Amino acid sequence: MQTTTSFAVLLTALAVTAQDQRPTALVNARILTMTDGGSIERGTVLIRDGKIEALGPDVRPPLGARVIDVAGGTVMPGYVHAWSGAGLSAAPRAPQEAPDPTRGRRGRGPRPEVTPQPSSGGNSASKRVADGVYERQDVFADLLREGVTSLSVRPLAPGFPGLAARLEPDGTTHGDLVVDPESYVVVAPATNTAGKKLLKDEFDKAKKALEERKKPPEPQKPAGTEGQPAATPDAKPAEPQKPAEGGKPAEEPKPQEPPKPQEPPKPQEQPKPATDAKPAAAPAQAQPAPKKDPNVEVLADVLDGKRKTFVRMSTVMEMQHWLDAVGETRFPMVVVADAPDSRRGRLDEGIAELKKLGATVLLAPRLLDLPFSRTLVNVPQRLHEAGIALGFVLPDDPAGIRDLRFRLMELVRSGLPADAALRAVTAVPAKLLGIDDKTGSIVAGLRADLLVFDGDPLDPSASLRHVFLRGREITKDPTR
Amino acid sequence: MRSSPKQTFRRLGRVATAAALALAGAHAQQKPSMTIWYGDRPKDYEVAKLGPTSVPSPAYAFKSKRVLPVTAPPIEDGVVLTRNGKILAIGRAADVAIPEGFTVVDLGDRWCVPGFVDLHCHIASEGFDINDTVHQTNPEMRTLDLVTMEHEQLKLALAGGVTTVNYIPGSGSNMGGFGTLTKTWGRTPEEALVRFPGCLKIAQAGNPERSSGDLGLTPMGMNEGLRATLTRGRDYHLAWEAWKAGKGDKPQFEAGLEYLRGLFRHEYPVCVHTQIYQVVLQTVRELRHEMGLWTVIVHGTFDAYRLSEFVADSGVPIAGGPRQYHFDRGGGAGAGSGAESAFRGVLAGWYGGGMHGWRSTQRGLGRDGIGVNTDSPVVPQQELSVQAAMAVRLGLADDVGILALTINPARFIGADDRVGSLEVGKDADLVFWSGDPIDPRSHVELTVVNGNHAYRRDPRHPRY
Amino acid sequence: MNLALPIGVALAVATITADLSAQRFQGRRRPPREEGGAAPVADAPKAERKVSSWTAITGGDVHIGDGNVLRGATILIGDDRIEKVGHDIEIPEKATRIDAAGKVVAPGFCVVRMQGVAAGGGSEVRDDLNPFDPSIKMALAAGITSFLWQSGGGSNTPAGKSAIVKLAWGDLPSMVKEENTVVSMRVPLDASSMANLRKLVRQARDHLDKVREFEGKADAKPEDRPKPPQGVDDLLAVMQGRKKLWISAGSGGGGGFGGMMARPSGGFAQKEVRQALEVAELVGQGVVLDVPVEAWVVPDEVAATGSMAIVMPRLVVSSDPGRPDDTGSNIAQAAILDAAGVPISVTVPTGGYGGGATVGTGGILGRDLHTPFVDAAFAVRGGYPSRKALRILTLDAARISGAERRVGSIEAGKDADILILDGDPLNYKTFVQSALVNGKVVYRKDEEPFYRHIQR
Structure with a gap:
């Protein structure tokens, strides 16, 4: 001592x-x-x-x-926390796990099946969660003290709830706190008829919007209305406009929301509520002056590979329903498996689906029990062995972050290489967020976002x- | 008719028991405080009331392709002679001469099988599982007065080959009362009676938990309630025995304790609805070892088969059902460790663990072994044989399956002098099956109880 | 239309015979629709389709599903379908071989009713199927490879959705290949409901007449095609034989505590059976009697309409004490209906304890779908011919579900839903050794938990 x-x-x-x-x-x-x-x-x-x-x-x-x-x-x-609900007013809750019929009352037969019926949600893909982040909350600093040096918060509701924001956890003003209000697009598909229809319909609209963009500009249109990214295919539209990082945020004179090429009107001005309906009219068909639906435009960016997209699918069942709903629609995606459930298909049973989706994975760092069994399966290890890039979803509370190392130790003890476990909370999520040129590893030139332990981080007796x-x-x- | 076992036979039983105990002795040696009181069965009954020693029935010669006496090898082309409710002769048709005056009933290629015995049954009254849960223990209750031979499920029982049931109170309280061992057919309940009390019914954990907040919410309170009542019963019993031996005053008669006295005289067992490892362990310790009672586990399900060696060594048998499997959730480090989840056959587990039924060869008290039960009407009475089929499906040997339906339960309950097998001198309870009685595809053609036709199948509208 | 045959005649015919004799089909009785499970064609038509993988199951005793057995036969599977069945079949070199010598091969069981496995309660089954539901493996271990899922229906007119759900473990796209083969309604109908049904049937017939007239015209324009009147889609489908109409009767399927039903309930008694048959006459198609209690009293009337039945052999409904010969349930119902030429399937007892039509870890073995063969065995106990009893769980179940084109027997062209068993499929000691759905092995006893510890 x-x-x-x-x-x-x-x-x-x-x-x-x-x-x-x-x-x-x-x-x-x-x-x-x-x-x-x-x-x-x-x-x-x-x-x-x-x-x-x-x-x-x-x-x-x-x-x-x-x-x-x-x-x-x-x-x-x-730690790079890529999928957080910290500080959001309504903390999202993991969907209730399906009841285990084997744990029915003794001798009374199986319980009646309770099928959770999540709402299917709607498309508010352009809505920024950043606008709902209140800066003066202890939780960001608390997380930082436990080692979370990079924090992204995301909206969470069924459907297309909006855009995640990347935060500097030491920010004390909104400007300091939110460094990227459009970090990635969140999709949380609901596995039911309406939810699958929503996916299909919205991506169909987005495809049309994308076709519109790629049409040659009509001569009579004022030049200002186009400026579509398609015109300059080489430009990475999102990245260059982002606020510079690495410097002290205080020095930056708050260029908070740099206009993106396809910048939609402010979502708040949209009259429609987040949870329901589609736009009144499909923009492609509306005549004469087609009004673009900002939500659809965001999805068009997604299809165009111009925005990062995190899709919340914790099980293979959800991935299969996704594939059933969207058909051949593909775009680079991060599959977020924050509520894995071995009764709906463990991710290691869905490697074919992951490869079909071309997805990288962010998943909950825990062992999963086999159905009807006490046997535990190290899903991260199996994904790692299958060559799937693997990041972890981190807990949202400081105590959970303190506990994180123990979750990692559990995985490492049962077979996940220590290096992979630690990368999964640092370099991998940084890469998934596209900030690996700034943080997430120890390389000369990168930000000095560092943790010092008085031993091995995977030794339970070591402290931060x-x-x-x-x-x-x-x-x-x-x-x- | 009831004869006590021969002295030599008894002594042999005790020797076998002692040997078994010595062999398995770990438990007994580690816990010297636990003394197993085997005792003796009484030479006569003071408390229990026995059924008739003979029931009027015509003289019949039942011929069939196959006769399964159960306690002896199968007989091909056999004949069974019956009169006045008893079996007079049994053997190959070629060897047994059919005397004058015997009506020949030729059942063709049917199988002749002893009537089945179900030790856990709640059907003999109108209505269902019967519970009068005024108190936590209710030794003053009895089912005897509820038996009616007109009950629909008794008729179905006959069509399912079940001829003897132990009709017991439900498991709503720790001590539901005294059950009745009865045939499923008789012109009157008196004629059908095998013995009253068939047993004392005790239920442990689960069902009798008192969520009202009264004593008995947890096993602690339940054990306490049972111990208190049984101790009163034992004191009452000892006072009578002392008086009979010329020591002490004549005790005052107490109706609520009288039947407990017969329990301590080993005239009949306690049938305990008990299941789950911990509860079975505690049941055997308290009732068998501490109180020295003739104990039978009924409705034995879940994972208690892990205790089979200890329970068998204690001379406690078990009737399993109606679930017949324990879903073992496995465990251990990783898939393929061999500790994965499984549907484990409860009876296969008990049998495989050493509950073979050879710890004692004497009737009743101290006898181990396995049987099946229905808990009817939870499972309909007529489906007793399906219980055996499922036990065999999950790993029990076929030949043990048929024992578990017949002689084994008869031995546990102490009625194997009358029922459970086809032997000369025993009751003429014969069931003629179309084939293997455990196979659900087989049906009952004719059921004979106490030598009388109790059920005959109408092919256009069979009862079951 | 006088449906009431003299009861005496019905009773006389309703003896239990082991065979289905053709000369019985006489009078106004409609000939039964063609049997879906004809003898397999050893030399199936040459495959037009492209097959990417071949599987051959060789050497087993193949129960093809209609009661016949081919000893030591080969089943050749191309991808998800059965290509050929028989002897002396040339096996492609690259085929995966499954040796079934000494084993019994049978069609996967098609159960007509199952809950709590794979499918949820949503309105579109394909949108909330869980291909990883662990219960699927339990059902496969029980030999079940497909089941009929139903939602809605059960009102006074034919309605509801349905699907044949294949237990294609882990493979959502393969789980639903047939949809809406069954609609349902209930009896008894009161006078006004019956009148309404007649009215709808009339409208549907008028529409069909118009369609016929339209199709007869040489110069018909597609846009002039008559549109069906509102609300008769399902009825039309039933009348055209595209969908099976299941008819249940209120609480008729219940079993009560211990499978004992109080008498006389508003169940599926003779009167309700007759009304269901009246509906069959009205729509001009056989219907499916869904757990009738007293259909055994009028087997020839059922047969005359070309109807089928789902029987719960263990259902116990007491007879009317005054009329024990023609009231109440009857364990011989399956046998009696079969003898009259009515295809039947079975379902497990419901109500009280036991678990019902599902698999799980809390039920009572022998009374739920861990052992679907037990209820077929009870049909045999009641006199159904043992020789062909496998039909109850395979071919006839598929016909009752309207899925016989796809499942229910081992014959060329059908889905490769196949069981390899260690004995007689209806024996209580038999276990499924492996199960194939859509040509893929989805269950192996030795590799899954549940029963691998049981070795005989």
């Missing part, structure tokens, strides 16, 4: 020097880079101006640098000692 004592002293010191502008050197560290470069058993990570300046066994801390000796400890990237966000040390909550 000496570590604890000395650490407490260190903490006090750090609290004082939190705004220190000097470079920081984490020395004598085991460095888990989360890249193919693997780990460095004993080396230094040098942090300057919010970024990782250098790392390696031979890196010397420059004169005047703050030096933190992490001998025996480990440095790894901060330091959290760095953009090179800035996050102080521990003194009450803990």
